[in-house]
Amino acid sequence: xxxxxxxxxxxxxxxxxxxxxxxxxxxxxxxxxxxxxxxxxxxxxxxxxxxxxxxxxxxxxxxxxxxxxxxxxxxxxxxxxxxxxxxxxxxxxxxxxxxxxxxxxxxxxxxxxxxxxxxxxxxxxxxxxxxxxxxxxxxxxxxxxxxxxxxxxxxxxxxxxxxxxxxxxxxxxxxxxxxxxxxxxxxxxxxxxxxxxxxxxxxxxxxxxxxxxxxxxxxxxxxxxxxxxxxxxxxxxxxxxxxxxxxxxxxxxxxxxxxxxxxxxxxxxxxxxxxxxxxxxxxxxxxxxxxxxxxxxxxxxxxxxxxxxxxxxxxxxxx
Numbered sequence: 001x002x003x004x005x006x007x008x009x010x011x012x013x014x015x016x017x018x019x020x021x022x023x024x025x026x027x028x029x030x031x032x033x034x035x036x037x038x039x040x041x042x043x044x045x046x047x048x049x050x051x052x053x054x055x056x057x058x059x060x061x062x063x064x065x066x067x068x069x070x071x072x073x074x075x076x077x078x079x080x081x082x083x084x085x086x087x088x089x090x091x092x093x094x095x096x097x098x099x100x101x102x103x104x105x106x107x108x109x110x111x112x113x114x115x116x117x118x119x120x121x122x123x124x125x126x127x128x129x130x131x132x133x134x135x136x137x138x139x140x141x142x143x144x145x146x147x148x149x150x151x152x153x154x155x156x157x158x159x160x161x162x163x164x165x166x167x168x169x170x171x172x173x174x175x176x177x178x179x180x181x182x183x184x185x186x187x188x189x190x191x192x193x194x195x196x197x198x199x200x201x202x203x204x205x206x207x208x209x210x211x212x213x214x215x216x217x218x219x220x221x222x223x224x225x226x227x228x229x230x231x232x233x234x235x236x237x238x239x240x241x242x243x244x245x246x247x248x249x250x251x252x253x254x255x256x257x258x259x260x261x262x263x264x265x266x267x268x269x270x271x272x273x274x275x276x277x278x279x280x281x282x283x284x285x286x287x288x289x290x291x292x293x294x295x296x297x298x299x300x301x302x303x304x305x306x307x308x309x310x311x312x313x314x315x316x317x318x319x
Contacts, residue, residue, distance in 0.1 A: 005254055013131065018163050020059045022055055022058055023118050024133060025057075029051055030061055030062065035064045039092070039293070044132055045086075051106055052074075058075075058268070060074075060165045065084060066088070070115065070151065071147055071148060072085045076180060078180055079181075080115050081115050090117045094309060097279065097286065098289060100219070101123040104220075106125065106131075106219065107132075108217075108222040109129070110134040110135065110220075111164050111221065111222045111223070111224055112222060115141060115148060116134060119145065119157055120149065120219050121151070122219070123154035123156055134160065136160070137199035138199075139197070146159040155249075162202055163199045164202060164203060164207075164234060165234055166203065166233040171185050174190045175194035175197065179191060183225065184226075185227045186257040189226070204234055205236065205237040206234075216241075218242070218244050218245070219245050220244050221246070223248075226255050226256075227257045228251075228255065228265060229262075243261070243272075245314065246269075246274075247279075248265075248310050249308075250262065250265070250310045252307075252309035253304040253305070257289060263293060263296075273314065274314055277297070278290055278309070
């Protein structure tokens with residue numbers, strides 16, 4: 001039996017904004033505070049957080065970062081936007097690595113887009129002649145994603161409320177109350193169950209045939225809490241034809257919870273002629289090449305929560 005999620009939504013929270021004087025006051029501050037500087041300045045970060053807690057906004061407000069603006073809901077504790085609120089950025093190393101592989105006019109796919117960090121970064125990088133498709137099946141996250149894209153005027157980006165998998169159809173998405181980015185198609189991957197919803201599913205190949213005719217995919221980011229292998233299986237034609245570069249979260253425990261074999265994901269990519277690297281904060285340039293699958297096996301990912309961000313690359317991706 002599927003229990004539909006009936007909790008507060010992003011749009012419900014937005015309606016409270018106009019009625020809350022604290023939020024209106026903090027929005028006035030946020031519009032004038034040099035918030036993009038908090039990414040690089042500890043002093044500015046501390047001052048920003050002090051102003052936030054002193055003012056105490058109770059409803060969503062708009063924050064500026066170095067690359068985009070986004071809606072932040074102070075009621076959400078385990079949330080990407082909340083992380084950006086405190087640090088001024090999200091995954092700065094991974095973001096820089098992705099940006100280095102994007103260019104004007106490129107088509108980018110963001111699978112598991114959440115509230116839109118990578119989609120917005122990509123939309124700014126590819127420009128008005130490019131295209132970004134951001135897939136997010138959870139209704140609350142999708143509403144925030146669409147609102148963030150609209151806030152920035154990114155008409156080249158589209159928010160699709162769809163899951164991607166190995167075949168078109170439907171699936172059950174298990175919501176995670178402990179982490180707004182932790183919703184998964186496997187119940188075992190959720191830390192704190194928050195209800196279940198039935199979501200529509202398609203494949204990247206099918207979506208591309210119907211919506212991206214004439215465009216070659218240049219970059220794909222996949223972070224879907226254990227369903228990454230299925231997304232890649234449903235993208236076989238796109239990968240073979242366009243050879244896009246990919247950033248893929250590799251979470252062995254999560255993949256097994258969906259009934260998959262983690263190393264088969266890697267073997268699929270290597271079989272298509274991809275080079276593999278791991279994002280390593282201790283390595284010069286933060287990208288450490290892995291010469292073969294045995295090099296990946298030597299990375300200790302035995303802890304159930306351990307994961308690695310893998311970069312799969314080809315020359316002239318998407319061209």
